[in-house]
Amino acid sequence: MSNPLLKKFTTYNETAPFSQIKTKHFKPAFIEGIKNAKAEIDAITNNTNVPTFENTIEALEFSGQQLNRISSIFFNLNSAETTDDIQQIAQEISPLLTEFSNDITLNEVLFKRVKLVYQIKDDLNLTPEQDMLLTNKYKSFVRNGANLNEDQKTELRKIDTELSKLKLKFGENVLAETHDFELHLTNKSQLSGLPEGTIEAAELTAKQKEKDGWVFTLDYPSYVPFMTYADDRNLRKQLAIAFGAKAFRNNKNDNQQIVLDIANLRYKRANLLGYKSHAHFVLEERMAETPENVISFLNDLLVKAKPAAIEEFNKIETLAKKDSINHLEKWDSAYYSEKLKKELFDLEEEKLKPYFKLENVIEGVFQISKKLYDLQFEEITTIEKYHEEVKTYKVTDTSGNYVSILYADFFPRKGKRNGAWMTSFKNQWKKDNENSRPHISIVCNFTKPTKTKPSLLTFNEVTTLFHEFGHALHGMLANTTYPSLSGTSVFWDFVELPSQIFENWCYQKDALNLFAKHYETNELIPMELIDKIKKSSNFLEGMQTLRQLSFGILDMDWHSKNPSEIKNVKTFETASFKNTQLFSDVKENCMSTSFSHIFQGGYSSGYYSYKWAEVLDADAFSLFLEKGIFDKETALKFKANILEKGGTVKPMDLYTKFRGQKPTNEALLKRAGLLK
Template sequence: MSNPLLKSFDTPFQTAPFSKIKNKHFKPAFIEGIKLAKLEIDAITNNSEAPSFKNTIEALDFSGQTLDRISSIFFNLNSAETNDEIQKIAQEVSPMLSEFANDITLDEKLFKRIKTVYKKKDELNLTTEQDTLLTKKYKSFVRNGANLNEVDKTELRKIDSELSKLKLTFGENVLAETNAYELHLTNEDDLKGLPESAIEAAKMVAKQKNKDGWVFTLDYPSYIPFLTYADNRNLRKTMALAFGAKAFQNNENDNQQIILDLVKLRYKRANLLGYKTHAHFVLEERMAESPETVTNFLNDLLPKAKPAAEKEFKQLEALAKKDGVETLQKWDSAYYSEKLKKQLFDLDQEQLKPYFKLENVIEGVFTISNKLFDLVFEEINTIDKYHEDVKTYKVTDTFGNYIAILYADFFPREGKRNGAWMTSFKNQWIKDGENSRPHISIVCNFTKPTETKPSLLTFNEVTTLFHEFGHALHGMLANTTYPSLSGTNVFWDFVELPSQLLENWCYEKEALSLFAKHFETKELIPMDFITKIKKSSNFLEGMQTLRQLSFGILDLDWHGKNPSTITNVKEFETNSFKGTQLFPEVEENCMSTSFSHIFQGGYSSGYYSYKWAEVLDADAFEAFLENGIFDKGIALKFKTNILEKGGTEKPMKLYENFRGKKPTNNALLKRAGLLK
């Protein structure tokens, strides 16, 4: 069988030939890819020349590129366009990949060569990037078992294989639960309060399912408007309970045992490698460096956020009491928040949506990227897509130099997990004098166009698009020699800086006036709307901060302690949330069972990094505010010191090179209105 995944991609810009790739190609491609990668490793270990940076460290970083390409295509599809067959293949190939990763890190001959080079690193006259790569490779081997005895190495392999399967199953269960639920309404009275756009979207879903009336789902564009606007409190409760009960229903998609197995295996693995807990293992390679630092960071913000959160909660309670609601529940939160926002700022999401047509917002983020970083985006239809919804762009600079390929996938569908993320189909690197450019993708779940209206975004969705685009800039502008240090391959608590920084432009008049135009009249968003957006930018910031802190604390509770005595997931979570809880406990719900960031994604022991990066982004944006939000000098400093540099140097050093100083909490607290 001819396998397109194993040939060089004879396509424009060597992009993935999606239309030629069939599910049957993946497993054979993985088997062959692993075989090819092993041959490259053998060539390094059997090299008769003395180990050097070039023949060992550099050779290792450029090895396995066929396998990397297959993996990125496959696992990106498993997130954005999956089906039963792909999920089955994922379960089969994940243990193979974790076994192969172990084959490398537990290869004594290979480690011996790396160690030899590492020991004489001070004599090698390396560049900063080379020094970082050498240190990273050496530490990666040590941190993943290279110094273990044979018995422990076998145990490590077993743990890693199990973990790879458990993480996949966790995600599959969350997706299955999301897809399984629908709220089917046939009585028009039940729609009271809902905006026309949400009703029309629900009608369209019902039609697709051959049903009368309206169907609401747990996909964000359906779920969030329902919780925000539906006057029928019982139905809001029904939806909220369904959302909060994902993978917590003692059915075949239940994640409770999976969580217990995951955290215990992670702890066991950390112990095996000489670390106190999984959090100690993970955080050694983060800006924070230890669980103690993270705990102090969260505990420092908690007393500043909690009084503000309690005050805001009381405001919501008072508003709900006027409607006869005695006890404010979780399913009342979005509904009364929206009412309160309208009361305080005379601002409502539905008023804003006509000014945020998706195509205009995309154009806006492109224009802002052009003004800041001299990028030009041209939609092209000459490259393959994995789904007809996907848009593809060729990215160049203002001189016409090719920078990157960008894929953008905006709407929910059955084979796609909830949320929003940035990823890559190909990293950037420099080899043999050629700067090989990246293929970057952003994936979101925004409100779909209906029969009468284009896709109109909520302001929340606008900031989400800017957030993911900030990550994309980090990937697209990468300019490093080595693939493993390129783009977003940085410390996890640094990776959110570019994404969170770009969100700031959504609140600035100068930026909004570039793209916020009414989809019908083309009229620019009224100035008083911009003033209201700005004024409301830290609306309920206390509650938002408390919520983020609660997730960070829960993550650290799962991963920063010995989990061997935990038997009840719900009970454990309830205890963890005690210090941050505002709403009454809901017995039927459990957040952990669908907390994909930490149990499926890469955020275990790292959820705090959203808040951590907010400190950096608030401090970084101050530089733009002081000099002008489109100041070319500041933008160039950010581009050359942060976006282009990837993981080539310690993040704090890169940040100080950009800012000229270390960040402080002050800018964040000031922006959030939490500074006394």
């Protein structure tokens, strides 16, 4: 069988040839890719010459590129366009990839060569980037068991294989649970309060499912507006409980035991490597450095945010009492928050949506990127797609030099997980006098167009698009020599800076005027609405901060202690939320069983990084506010010191080079309205 994944791609800029790739090609490609990568490793270990930076470290860095490419295509599809067959292959292939990864890090001959180069690194006259690569390679061996004895190495392999399977199963269960529930309504009176566009979308969903009436799902574009506008409290309750009960229903998709198993295996792995806990292991390679620092950081913000959160909660509850609701529940939060927002700022989400047609917002993101970073985006149809809804762009600089390929995938569908993320189909690197450019992708789940309306985004969806595009800029503008140091390959608590800082432009008049135009009249967003957006920008910031902190604290509770005594996921979680809880507990609900960020994604012991990066982004954006939001000098400094540099320099050094000083949390507290 001819396998397109094993040939050099002859497509435009070597983009993935999706039309040629069939599901049946993946497993043979992985097996062959692993074999070829092993041969490349053997070539390094069998080299009889004295180990050097070039014949060992660089050779190792550029080994396995074919396998990396196959993996990125496959696992991106498993997130954005999965099927039962793809999930089955993922279960079969993940242990093989884990085994291969362990074959490298536990290869004694290879480690010996790396160690010999590392020991003489001060005499090698390396560039800072080469020095970082060598240090990272050496540490990755040590942090993955190179110094263990044979029995311990066998144990580590076992743990890693089991973890890879469990994380996949966790994600599959959450996806299955998301698609398992639907709220099917046939009585028009039950739609009271819902915006016309939401009703139309629910009617479209019902038709697709061959049902009469309206169907609401747990996908965000369906769930969020229902919780925000539906007048029927019982229906809101039904939907909220279903959303919070994902993978916590003692059925075949239940994740309770999986959560316990993952936490315990991570703890055992950390202990095996000589660390006190999984968090101690992870944070050694983060800006925060230790669990103690993270907990102190979270608690410090908690002290400042909690009084504001309680005050805001009381305001919402007071409003709800006018409707004879004496006890505010979780399913009342979005509904009465929206009413309070209207009362305080005379601002309704639905009045904003006509100004945020998806195509206009995309164009706005492009224009802002051009003003700041001299980028141009051209939609092209010569790039193959994994789904017809995906948009593809060629990115160049204003001189016409090729920068990147960008894929954009905006709407929910079966086989696509919830949420929004940036990823890549190919990294950037420099080799043989060529700067090989990246292929970047952003994936979202936005409000779909209906038969009468285009996709009109909520303001929250607008900030989400800017957030993911900030990550995409970090990937697209990468300009480093080595792929493992390129783009978003940075410390996890630094990776959110480019994404979160980019959200700030959504609140600025000069930026909004570029794209916030009424989809029917083309009229610019009125100044009064811009003022209201700005005034409401820190609306309920205390409650939002408390919510983020609660997730960060839960993450640290799972990962900074010995979890072997935890017998009940729900009981443990309830105790963790004690200091951050505003609403009464819902017995049918559990956060941990669908907390994909920490149990499937890469955020274990790292969820705090959203808040950590907010400190950085508020501090960094204060310089733009001071100099001008499109000030070229500031933008180019940010591009040169943050966006292009990837992980080649320690994050705090990069930041202080851009900012001229270390960050303080004053700008964040001021922006959030938490400075008294």
